[in-house]
Amino acid sequence: MAITEDEVRETAQLARLELSDEELHRMTRELDAILGYMQQLADVNVDGVEPTTHAVPLDLPLRADELGPHLEIIQVFRDAPDWRLDGFFRVPKIIETDE
């Protein structure tokens, strides 16, 4: 097996995707097949080969420290699922400690 159901469950948690049991089973099968296919990469000799992060070599351009425009409140919250008029996005409570 290239991937187990437990690993799929853990990965789904990391990716914040709620999967039904049926989806979990199907996903495991599919990912197993796909990852099985990926194993062939292990056959390639990559000794001394640098990874390619950028397809075309480029230097990082740097920008001047000059202010640009801000979004108006009407634009910031235009498609916000939940927000307050005093200027905040609102989300279900985050809990930090066991107190």
Next chain:
Amino acid sequence: MTLTDLTASELAEGIRRKKFSALEVAQDFLERIDRLDRKLGCFYKRRDPLAIAAEAATVDEKIARGENAGLLGGVPVGLKDLFVTEGLETTAGSKILEGWVPVYQGTAVTKLREAGAIVLGKLSMDEFAMGSSNESSAYGPVRNPWDLARVPGGSSGGSAAAVAAGLAAATLGTDTGGSIRQPAALTGTVGLKPTYGRVSRWGVVAFASSLDQVGPFGRTALDCALVLEAIAGHDPRDATSLKAAVPRYAEACKRPIDGLRIGVPREYFAKVDATVGKPVMDAIDEMVKLGAKKIDVELPHTGYAIAAYYIIATAEASSNLARYDGVRYGLRVPSENLQSMYARTRAAGFGAEVKRRIMLGTYALRSGYYDAYYLRAQKVRTLIRRDFEQAFKLCDVLAGPTSPTVAFKLGEKADDPLAMYLSDIFTIPCNLAGLPGISIPCGFHDRLPIGLQLLAPPLGEETLLRAASAYERATDWTRRRPEEPA
């Protein structure tokens, strides 16, 4: 003369010469969309006709005053729904962005409009550009104008089909692993993926950052050249955009191909069915008749390209899609606690293919697996790039089939994601290497189009357009039209 049969360059020329007006052109295209799109499903969202009329009128006024209305003045275009359009809904083919109306505009779109093109609407696509058949749009599939029971290819299926069916004179798509070239091949249109960094990615919803590129669909290579000229160029808002000057791509289309060295990679013909392989080889031979030379080359790591691609692309995608969390925009499934909100929102908002790729990508980046998957894939990517560098020492372009098959039936590959991935074998390698590629029609099998793919070294768009145009002049594939859907 039916205006919707004309190419983009013919329309721009005709409007410039006042043979017909931009308003007339817009009217004809809108009528055709009204009549035919219900059967094809190309457009996700159409623009308000009043806005279109206003823009077309502005073009006509400029022409009347003797002013320059732009390279594409009055040409009706469509945009893959991956392009961020200010004030116009942008969904990336996903439920998670349903109803999202952007408050800013992408550079390629701005440039296209500054060149005078008239945006008719947003085109259907595979969700988040992940797919090769346009079957994974949250808003329904697109049908191939050549056979309504078949797919147009993907992920820019709507963009390709719209041009093929004459619903837009040219369209913009994006290509990460073949998403412009493959649908172009399956719909008998011309699709160009420029060099990575040639066109700005600012305002393009990201799928795989190191692979995504914006490119045009057109009826002809010249049409693609005009659109590319309009949208290419350095953008300070995209740190990966190239500083190179933008040549007059349209001029390149006129030049002959004497002495052009066409490399034929052994690996690209080894396992291809004769139904596709023969017309493609005939096309190459046609170009040899026009003065080109055919050379055998090797791209030994071709077989590993799909595996490398699907690890890199899905890893980057899993990262780029982390922002869809229901907090600031898009879908939110209400929940009492934050973690459920995330998990349920994303489960409800993303389709199966997107979830699959997010899972794959997340897995490949997990500590413990990073070296074996992501890092290794990036090293194989280097080897693939080197293969191309070696080959291009011997030739100017590489030629082969764009797709191993003609358009397949809707639903045919739906249950086998891996089989779907494997059909990208010819298009994927050049994305890994950042190279430009074009697909041009070169024949039919059972009335279904076949595409010839040409690849060039970085910034080799002029060579591609030159070769494609020369082949076009000698053949008539680009003048074929599908029958109108009944």
Next chain:
Amino acid sequence: MTWEPVIGLECHVQLATATKAFSTASAAFGAAPNTHDDPYTLALPGTLPVLSRAAIEFAIKLGLATGCAIRPLSRFARKHYFYPDLPKGFQISQYDEPLCEHGRVDFVLDGPDGKEVRSVRLTRIHVEEDAGKNVHVPGAPVSLVDYNRAGVPLCEVVSEPDVKSPAEAGAYLRAIRQLVRYLGISDGNMEEGSLRCDANVSVRRAGEPLGTRTELKNINSFKNVEEAIEFEIARQIELLERGERVVQETRLWNPDKKQSAPMRSKEHAHDYRYFPEPDLPPLRVDDAWREAIRASLPELPIAKRTRFIQALGLSPYDADVLTAEKKTADFFEEVIARGAPAKAAANWITGEVMMRSNRGDQGAIGAAELAEIIALIGDGTISGKIAKDVFDKAWKSGRRPREIVEAEGLTQVTDSAAIEAACRDAVEKNPKQAEQYRAGQAKMLGYFVGQVMKATQGKANPAMVNDVLRKLLDNK
């Protein structure tokens, strides 16, 4: 049986650039919520990062000032986790190839033999973007999010576990604050959050391998640093002495309860899934740029302090006070550049100037004006006591001291005849006190000095008055 604390500190320094690290939205503190948002800040689909040169220059300044090696090629990486204040679901940071490595922070600490300079090695300094702010709403099942801070550039400064005590941690942190303010790259303000600190704490018995460490968060003042670390050391020692083990965990400091509690255990440990940032090519820092930045560095606090002590003969105490803030040191140097003796300038600045400054008194004194006052005392034009009055007037009015002295006739009286006359007068008018002085109450001299000063509006030269009075009182 002695336990040895082993402490490493991870600081985040908010850089005082005008714009955010990767977009042109404002990085300024204190604005109304979500008024410094742009498309990149909100992680709208299709947005891309563009790096600010200023953020890198500020970071290189800090790297050079701490003796770090600056990488000619460094890379950015994505660090993934889901949290409402992290709009993209990842933070752009640096992982494998950080901008600066292997430096050192020197700081002054009270040792057994007085003040000593200690050193803590730095592992690395890298650049990253800040997250937004979550605001908890007490009693309501919601949290609020403000993205003004999201994207502000940060330097993460990671020390080796060289810190040996809570006091050292406090001194190290103060040294970082002083340094970033000297360099002009940050306010270094813990209350406002432009300087933040997490601590990694473990204990071991001397000679034994390192113990399990815990991470302490929510330390938001210098006082908290020392208290939190002290609490944690005690907590760990107590556990270990009971035969229990220290759990590797993250703990939040509660400044009101003065204790720490474990953070709610995440369902899974953080797997940040780092990979190189594809939207940003690698950053190149060539020799020319690096050296240009080095040339622009000011004299650093420890070097300045040492020079003040060794070259200018100031006491360590005075040197500490004068070099605490660069503004103060610069002012001091301007005053002595105008000829004022170092000690005198130091006294006035550490005394009158800073007292008024700290009190927030309306007014100010320029370097030229202070130097002038010191010169006027030095050449005997005014006495020290009168000088305080002149200073006060100059502070409040901005007038030049010399002009104040002339306008108000404050020139010191040094005429021996006048002083003699005033002294005789005082002695004659106060026979009872004269009696007491001669009977042995030496302190009564002060009374006569006071009388003479009153009679001369304070302008008599005190030394001369003293001499003459003594002669008069002793002789009779």
